[in-house]
Amino acid sequence: MAISTSSRPPVPAQYGRLPHVRVSQVVLHLLYVGWSVLAIIPFVWMVFASFKPFKELMSSRDFFPHTWTLQAYETILGRINFLAAFANSLLVATTVTVAVLLTSSAMGFIFAKYRFPGKEQLFVALLATMMVPFAVVMVPLYVAIARLGLANQLAGIMVTGICSTFGIFMMRQFMESVPDELIDAARIDGASEWRIFFTLILPLSGAPLAALAVFIFLGNWDSLLWPLIVLSSPDKQTLPLILAGLRNVYWTRYELYSAGTMLTVIPVMILYAFASRYFIKGLAMTGMKL
DSSP states (O other): OOOOGGGSOOOOGGGGSOOOOOHHHHHHHHHHHHHHHHHHHHHHHHHHHTTSOHHHHHHOOOSSOSSOOOHHHHHHHHHSOHHHHHHHHHHHHHHHHHHHHHHHHHHHHHHHHOOOTTHHHHHHHHHHGGGSOHHHHHHHHHHHHHHTTOTTSHHHHHGGGSOOHHHHHHHHHHHTTSOHHHHHHHHHTTOOHHHHIIIIIHHHTHHHHHHHHHHHHHHHHSOOHHHHHHOOSGGGOOHHHHHHHHHHHSTTOHHHHHHHHHHHHHHHHHHHHHHHHHHHHHHHHHTOOO
16 A cells, blocks of 8 residues: 655754854864874874985985885884883883872862861962972972982982872862762761772772873873983983983984884873873863863
8 A cells, every 4th residue: 555645744844954064163173174284294204204214214205105114113222222211211100100199189189078277278389389490499309319319210200209289189179079978978887088088089080080190191201301310320211311312312313213202102192092081081070171
C-alpha cells in the first residue's frame, strides 16, 4: 500500500537552511589559522633540519631533506655527554614536580579550609613574593646554597624549588570549591586530618594537580639561569646548559643544534600528550585563564 507524501509532517524551515556564519567569524578563524601556521613552521623546519646533512642544510633552501640521515643525532648522543645531562634534567624536573605537588596541595588546603589568625595577611604576603624578580634574590639564594654545601650539586637546584607560590595559589583556588560538608562528614566519621588530605582531598584534586605538574615540569626542564649559577661540573649539567654549550661550540652546525633541541622537546611533548586533557580541565576547575 503506497503512503501518500502529503501525510508526512512538514519539515521545519530552520532545518533546511544553512547555518548563518558571520563574516567577522570567518576572518577571525582565518587569522587564528594563519597565526597557528606561522607558529608551527619554525618547529617543523627544525624537525626536518635535524635529518639533513650539514652541506645540504647550508646550500639547499628546500623544506624537505633530499638525503635523510641520523648523523646529527649520533653526534649529539656520542660527543657531548648528552645522556648524562638528560638524566640530570629528568631527575631534577621529576623531583621538583613531585615536591611542589605535595607542598602546594597541602598549603592550598590549609589556606582554603583552615582558620587561624593572620591567614589572609600571610596569604597576601605570600602572593607578594611573586612580584619579586629572580635577579633580586639570586645572589643571596646562591650564598645560602653555598653555605649549605649544595653548590655544584643537583640538590642545590632541587631544594630551592620544592615550594611554588603559584602552585599554592592555584590549589587554593580549587580547594575553596570543595564542600565543607564533605570534610566535616569525614571528621565526624573519625578520619584524621592527614587521612582527609590523602584519601579525600588529593583524589578530588587530580585535574588541577595534573595542570600544575605540566607547568612545574616544563619550567624546571627548560630552566637555564639558576642551574648555570649553581652547577659548574660538566657531569652535573642539565640539558639547557648542554644546549647552550653546543651552540657556542658548533655555532654554525644548525643540524646538530636542531637535533639536540628535538631530543629536549620530545619528553615535554610526550608529557603534554598524556596530560593535555587533565591540563585543560584543571585550568577550568581553578578558574584560571592562560
